[in-house]
Amino acid sequence: KLTRLETESLTQASEVFYANPVSDFVTLAEFGTVRSACKPVPNTMGLCFGIGYGEMRLPNLLGHDSAREAQQQSAAWMPLLGKHCHPDTRRFLCSLFAPVCLPEVTAPVRPCRSLCEAVRDACLPVMSAFGFPWPEMFNCSRFPDGSELCIPGERDSNRGSVMCEVCSPDSGGEQEIQQNFCKSQFAFRLRIGSWSLVGTDVRVVPQGRSRVLRWAGEQRAAMEQSTLWLPHRCPCPALDGQHTGSYIALGHMQNGRMLLRRLLKWSRGEKELKKFIRMLLRQNC
Structure with a gap:
């Protein structure tokens, strides 16, 4: 979960940084056809409900412009959580499907590149075993390297406990x-x-x-x-x-x-x- 300290840190950072959306993601917000807005994370969204924040920004980083669409598309990734390939898998997926909503930032806050790479390196072997490649829409090179506002991995996670x-x-x-x-x-x-x-x-x-x-x-x-x-x-x-x-x-x-x-x-x-x-x-x- 995102701790209160991490959420506050993101809010403080947002005062001096404007989070531009990832240009390679086809989000309606980039073209100005839909106004970016904060919406409650629906309690039927099993992937992200209860993750540590109550509101998500829409459109999200995958181009879903409604909570219902985000919920439906995210359900396909629930089985990967059951594989326990990395403790931050849920955090990473939710940063894309249900990005945390900070009022001071007018676009979704992206995951850090290091978070993406850690989850990719741990979960790709599991996905490959079932014939699934790492999706291009999860291309880690599209995310900030840590010098910009982004969602980090859980610093205190204990990999050995999984x-x-x-x-x-x-x-x-x-x-x-x-x-x-x-x-x-x-x-x-x-x-x-x-x-x-x-x-x-x-x-x-x-x-x-x-x-x-x-x-x-x-x-x-x-x-x-x-x-x-x-x-x-x-x-x-x-x-x-x-x-x-x-x-x-x-x-x-x-x-x-x-x-x-x-x-x-x-x-x-x-x-x-x-x-x-x-x-x-x-x-x-």
């Missing part, structure tokens, strides 16, 4: 693997030998030879590296404690690395695992 979606031990893990098996570039049955932190990423090394269930990557040689990656450090219960038993891993290739999309520690018996694998292999990918 569980990796890759590793979440939810009850639908097997169903999710089944649904995403054909969408993934690779799928393995493996045992884990070790893992280590490399910069902000987690490097997972399988024990022995993994069984390849699916491989649709362009370079089979990359698989011989026997290394899997979790981008950005976050708690992964599947890697806690003793690395005994079997795991099923799904993922995709990115910049020559095998990035994990799902890592499931098998909690049932060997017979059930073999049956589950046969079911996966029967899919006509």
